[in-house]
Amino acid sequence: MSKKEFLKKLKKALSALPAAERERTLAYYDELIEDRKESGATEESAVYAMGEPQSIAAEILADANERGVELKKHTPFGRAALILLIGFLCGALIWFGTNVIADLVRGGADSGEWEKVEKNIELGSISTINMDMTTVDLVITGSDSEMIRLVYFTNDALVEYNFESSEDTVTLTQRKKRILFDFFSQRNKRSASLFVPEGFTGTIIAKTTTGDLILENVASASALHLSTTTGDLTIHDAKSKYALFGVTTGDMRVSECVFPGDMTASGSTGDVMIKGVRSVKMSVKTTTGDMILEDVQLSTLDAELTTGGINANRVAAEKVTLRASTGDVKFDGLDAKSIDISVSTGDVLGTLAGSAEDYTFETHTSTGRNNLPENFGSGERKLKVSASTGDINISFD
Amino acid sequence: MDVQLKRGFIEICVLAAMLRGPTYGYRLIKDVEPYMEISESTLYPILKRLESEGSVSVQSAEHNGRLRKYYTITPTGRGRIDEFLRGWQDIMKIYRFIEREASHV
Numbered sequence: 274m275s276k277k278e279f280l281k282k283l284k285k286a287l288s289a290l291p292a293a294e295r296e297r298t299l300a301y302y303d304e305l306i307e308d309r310k311e312s313g314a315t316e317e318s319a320v321y322a323m324g325e326p327q328s329i330a331a332e333i334l335a336d337a338n339e340r341g342v343e344l345k346k347h348t349p350f351g352r353a354a355l356i357l358l359i360g361f362l363c364g365a366l367i368w369f370g371t372n373v374i375a376d377l378v379r380g381g382a383d384s385g386e387w388e389k390v391e392k393n394i395e396l397g398s399i400s401t402i403n404m405d406m407t408t409v410d411l412v413i414t415g416s417d418s419e420m421i422r423l424v425y426f427t428n429d430a431l432v433e434y435n436f437e438s439s440e441d442t443v444t445l446t447q448r449k450k451r452i453l454f455d456f457f458s459q460r461n462k463r464s465a466s467l468f469v470p471e472g473f474t475g476t477i478i479a480k481t482t483t484g485d486l487i488l489e490n491v492a493s494a495s496a497l498h499l500s501t502t503t504g505d506l507t508i509h510d511a512k513s514k515y516a517l518f519g520v521t522t523g524d525m526r527v528s529e530c531v532f533p534g535d536m537t538a539s540g541s542t543g544d545v546m547i548k549g550v551r552s553v554k555m556s557v558k559t560t561t562g563d564m565i566l567e568d569v570q571l572s573t574l575d576a577e578l579t580t581g582g583i584n585a586n587r588v589a590a591e592k593v594t595l596r597a598s599t600g601d602v603k604f605d606g607l608d609a610k611s612i613d614i615s616v617s618t619g620d621v622l623g624t625l626a627g628s629a630e631d632y633t634f635e636t637h638t639s640t641g642r643n644n645l646p647e648n649f650g651s652g653e654r655k656l657k658v659s660a661s662t663g664d665i666n667i668s669f670d
Numbered sequence: 671m672d673v674q675l676k677r678g679f680i681e682i683c684v685l686a687a688m689l690r691g692p693t694y695g696y697r698l699i700k701d702v703e704p705y706m707e708i709s710e711s712t713l714y715p716i717l718k719r720l721e722s723e724g725s726v727s728v729q730s731a732e733h734n735g736r737l738r739k740y741y742t743i744t745p746t747g748r749g750r751i752d753e754f755l756r757g758w759q760d761i762m763k764i765y766r767f768i769e770r771e772a773s774h775v
Binding site: 298300301302304305307308309311312322323324328329332333336524544546563565567582584586605 | 694695696697699709710711714715718730731732734735736737738739
């Protein structure tokens, strides 16, 4: 069995798991298969060593179930929190009106009944789907239905939603109820799902604050505008003319996507991983996380970060700009007409497509070592590298 | 070995394998394997449990063009090892008792 098949089977077998947890599980097995391969195993035998996807899934589901039981067994903590809460409530009673107290009691002591809500909206002339989530995870997937479908769970005590639908816009907003302590809502998080019909050609705007956001298998949108604050953002198998992705502290993972227009991704402290993406113009910026770009085909690539490293493997583009401040810039098989790399304290290491004669060099390092000529050549490809204290070590494949 | 006993031991073994510094899943398996039976599937829930109880912290880092998770033992995790080691005398006492009684029969 190939890794791809294995992960696909595992994913299917884990469908009962919340999407974010499922992705984490798949990433774990992906990593361990890769590590076995790296230590010399063939893909086949590395996958074989993991065991059968079905039995792995069964154990994971049993464990998840058990953890649920364990959570309920945690009464000492729950009770302590409850006593604290009640104590606080008694104090608060003096200060606040009874309405506020009723809210708090509902939020804390009784975690409320969950009610599943399903909305099916005729595609008609809907051009914008707007999902504004705070605490819940959001999963957006393509479907072969002809309706836009929303599934979410309301709970009088914990989360409330506001659904609006006009001629051209569908909006779902989720807010956390006013709760003094957050133990209960975190434990009882239930994800919201958006199913996007194949024929939808409009814009999807989706946002989460602490929840994870996953978009998968959406093929015909004209623009995707997805962002999270502390949650992770995962985009897999998507096609859209334009894409705008943002995370603050969460990680971002974009894989197997086609964006015939622009793709812009920005992160602050999380890692950014872009794998198997085709687009025209891609701009990726992060502050302290690492950036991985792999199997990317573009016309223009602009990648910039401050303290992490940039790793660009098999990137092909007309024009590539890579900027890092304290991290290294590494690449393998970088293939571009015009390359501009600048780092300040990190190194520049890697291999370029073509031979040295194909390039015109303009390279410089202040105190580091440079294995390339500074101003040399008259090749069609332009290579500009500037490293301040780092080394430059570039070879050709 | 008894399942419950094994489960307790294996968690401590995994924690102990982190004492030399941040490590990753595959290496954890290789390090623990000679002492206890462990596989990818048994390690996964253990790491999860250790992470959720705060014994281990997790960071993703780039390795060969992909992300790998690195696990670091926290002071809480270190505390669990110390607790285990402190309890060792009691375990030995029980062991000697069982051994002595068993040899009479």
